[in-house]
Amino acid sequence: MALTGLLCAVLALAAVQIVNAVPQHNKRFACADGHITSNEVCCQLFPLVDQLQSDLFDGGECGEEAHESLRLTFHDAIGFSPTKGGGGADGSIIVFSDIETAFHANGGIDDIVDAQKQFMASHNVTINPGDFIQLAGAVGVSNCPGAPRLEFLFGRPPPAAASPDLLIPEPFDTIDTILARFSDAGFNASEVVALLGSHTVAAADTIDTTIPGTPFDSTPGLFDTQVFIEVQMRGILFPGTGGNQGEVESPVPGEIRLQSDSEVNFPTINSRTACDWQSFANNQAGFQTAFRAAMQKMAIIGHDRNSLVDCSDVIPVPNPLPATAGPHLLPDTIQGDIEQACATAPFPVLAALPGPATSVAPV
Ligand code: HEM
Numbered sequence: 006m007a008l009t010g011l012l013c014a015v016l017a018l019a020a021v022q023i024v025n026a027v028p029q030h031n032k033r034f035a036c037a038d039g040h041i042t043s044n045e046v047c048c049q050l051f052p053l054v055d056q057l058q059s060d061l062f063d064g065g066e067c068g069e070e071a072h073e074s075l076r077l078t079f080h081d082a083i084g085f086s087p088t089k090g091g092g093g094a095d096g097s098i099i100v101f102s103d104i105e106t107a108f109h110a111n112g113g114i115d116d117i118v119d120a121q122k123q124f125m126a127s128h129n130v131t132i133n134p135g136d137f138i139q140l141a142g143a144v145g146v147s148n149c150p151g152a153p154r155l156e157f158l159f160g161r162p163p164p165a166a167a168s169p170d171l172l173i174p175e176p177f178d179t180i181d182t183i184l185a186r187f188s189d190a191g192f193n194a195s196e197v198v199a200l201l202g203s204h205t206v207a208a209a210d211t212i213d214t215t216i217p218g219t220p221f222d223s224t225p226g227l228f229d230t231q232v233f234i235e236v237q238m239r240g241i242l243f244p245g246t247g248g249n250q251g252e253v254e255s256p257v258p259g260e261i262r263l264q265s266d267s268e269v270n271f272p273t274i275n276s277r278t279a280c281d282w283q284s285f286a287n288n289q290a291g292f293q294t295a296f297r298a299a300m301q302k303m304a305i306i307g308h309d310r311n312s313l314v315d316c317s318d319v320i321p322v323p324n325p326l327p328a329t330a331g332p333h334l335l336p337d338t339i340q341g342d343i344e345q346a347c348a349t350a351p352f353p354v355l356a357a358l359p360g361p362a363t364s365v366a367p368v
Pocket residue numbers: 069072073075076079112113174175176177183200201203204206207208209210211212251263265
């Protein structure tokens with residue numbers, strides 16, 4: 006009897022220890038520097054986040070480095086296929102940068118890979134590169150007003166090998182190829198649309214090299230829904246030379262449009278994504294929720310969620326969109342400039358910004 010009681014007590018203690026080993030979302034831990042977090046191991050990340058803000062993101066801007074860091078989260082993570090290999094979000098793009106930055110689809114990524122490598126070396130960063138890339142991406146996005154606060158899970162092991170080539174979608178891929186590649190990595194068409202919303206805070210350097218820093222929408226410093234609106238406006242011009250691989254006509258000078266973004270919302274090419282794309286045009290909250298959920302999945306490709314610790318509370322809380330922002334048509338355009346793509350619902354009616362047509366400024 007006494008032995009049974011002792012056994013029960015030991016088992017109960019073991020159970021408590023097991024439960025304690027699992028990250029608890031509602032637990033609070035006070036770090037030595039005063040930050041509160043859900044798990045003690047997250048404490049080391051608060052100073053790192055401060056350094057990222059001051060030394061990589063120019064004091065907390067939604068600028069080029071923040072945009073590039075978001076792109077890098079994708080280019081590291083999508084390097085995974087159940088049949089072709091690759092470790093997903095493992096930092097291989099940094100550790101094996103000689104191999105991976107040479108992939109065609111990684112054009113222009115070397116700048117941020119170099120910047121993050123230098124940052125890690127000069128700041129004596131001890132976390133693994135797979136964690137660092139996703140942390141930097143989540144912190145960078147938090148600088149963009151209107152963004153959701155992304156999840157950050159901590160504890161990815163170092164990469165075992167470089168990712169194989171040809172796993173990263175290209176802007177000149179067909180929509181079928183793009184959706185098949187994402188599906189292979191575990192994403193459905195709706196999640197692809199949500200992820201492509203990242204092009205709301207984005208610009209291209211390599212599509213038309215005569216006009217580096219040309220944004221995909223008119224508000225590249227805001228995590229708003231303008232990309233879903235402006236990609237659906239009738240294309241009338243090339244902002245630079247034209248005739249570049251992966252580029253189609255855009256609606257306004259100074260703005261560039263990827264062929265892939267255009268195909269995703271074009272009905273005759275792809276009825277699977279056109280209505281999802283349109284649904285975000287005037288739905289900031291829906292876009293935030295869908296983007297956060299899809300990023301949550303993307304950031305841990307190749308890992309078991311249960312092997313990681315939730316350190317999301319180290320990510321700064323993004324500012325909301327300014328009161329002056331909101332879904333709109335470009336100045337001097339009309340509703341008829343929208344190319345209806347979704348077969349089952351009309352595009353939302355939006356007002357144009359006042360004033361004459363203007364060129365979009367580079368990032
Ligand atoms: C079909 C899938 C995708 C294609 C074909 C694609 C293609 C591209 C291209 C060609 C650029 C311009 C690169 C340059 O010339 O500098 C770009 C930029 C960017 N992409 Fe994507 N992308 C895709 C999906 C994604 C996803 C899933 C994310 C993130 C979740 C993402 C985030 C970004 C960002 C933030 C930039 C801007 C980088 C900067 O401003 O420097 N992209 N993308």
